[in-house]
Amino acid sequence: MSDDPETAERKMRFLFALRQRGVTDPRVLEAMERIDRGEFVRGHFEDRAYDDMPLPIPCGQTISQPSVVGLMTQALEVGPRDKVLEIGTGSGYQAAVLSLLCRRVYTIDRHRRLVAEAEALFRHLGLTNITALVADGSRGLPEQAPFDRIMVTAAAEDPPGPLLAQLKIGGIMVVPVGQSDAVQTLIRVRRGENGFDYDELRQVRFVPLVEGLGQT
Numbered sequence: 001m002s003d004d005p006e007t008a009e010r011k012m013r014f015l016f017a018l019r020q021r022g023v024t025d026p027r028v029l030e031a032m033e034r035i036d037r038g039e040f041v042r043g044h045f046e047d048r049a050y051d052d053m054p055l056p057i058p059c060g061q062t063i064s065q066p067s068v069v070g071l072m073t074q075a076l077e078v079g080p081r082d083k084v085l086e087i088g089t090g091s092g093y094q095a096a097v098l099s100l101l102c103r104r105v106y107t108i109d110r111h112r113r114l115v116a117e118a119e120a121l122f123r124h125l126g127l128t129n130i131t132a133l134v135a136d137g138s139r140g141l142p143e144q145a146p147f148d149r150i151m152v153t154a155a156a157e158d159p160p161g162p163l164l165a166q167l168k169i170g171g172i173m174v175v176p177v178g179q180s181d182a183v184q185t186l187i188r189v190r191r192g193e194n195g196f197d198y199d200e201l202r203q204v205r206f207v208p209l210v211e212g213l214g215q216t
């Protein structure tokens, strides 16, 4: 189905804003053009889906700002054969974008409701290479480790040790670090033969990585 002119115009502005904020990788832009953020934002905020801002989702969480999704995806340097782990499924939007760029995405959230709703959307959109799981993501996913790429979409005080351990040599992890009530720093970690290299990408603001499972 083609969009009405107003929606088409908003989607064009959406892509323009991404480019303007530094998302320049054509593969990332194409994935973000194909995955409709409007599918991942429900109710009250539906008509803000193409604005470059974070929005509330159930369980008191947020869907990230599109330009941050783009910049984090770009920083992860994902390749078509990669096995990717995402911590913090939330709406499922970031996992959906990643799924077009890699072989398989494992995505974990501590809220059952978010995982169930994201899974239903993945099915509806025909995204068959995503596995969504309810678990405490700060422990990673040892049974599927090691991973080529790991993206954490909730803020930790430090990159969690189990996640570092589950990153392949040659692998990359992108993670916001810092106190949850402050501005955090987005870090890219590269694992080499002899250890980890860290570089700071930009300031961001994410909900905290919380240990244990959620109530819902």
Ligand code: SAH
Residues within 6 Å of the ligand: 061, 062, 063, 064, 087, 088, 089, 090, 091, 092, 093, 094, 095, 108, 109, 110, 111, 114, 135, 136, 137, 138, 153, 154, 207, 208, 209, 210, 211, 212
């Ligand atoms: N990537 C999401 C946005 C993430 S919001 C999207 O595209 O919409 C951060 C998510 O991290 C929330 O859904 C929250 O429930 C989850 N989270 C926080 N701590 C967690 C943990 N220890 N394990 C798994 N998920 C966690």
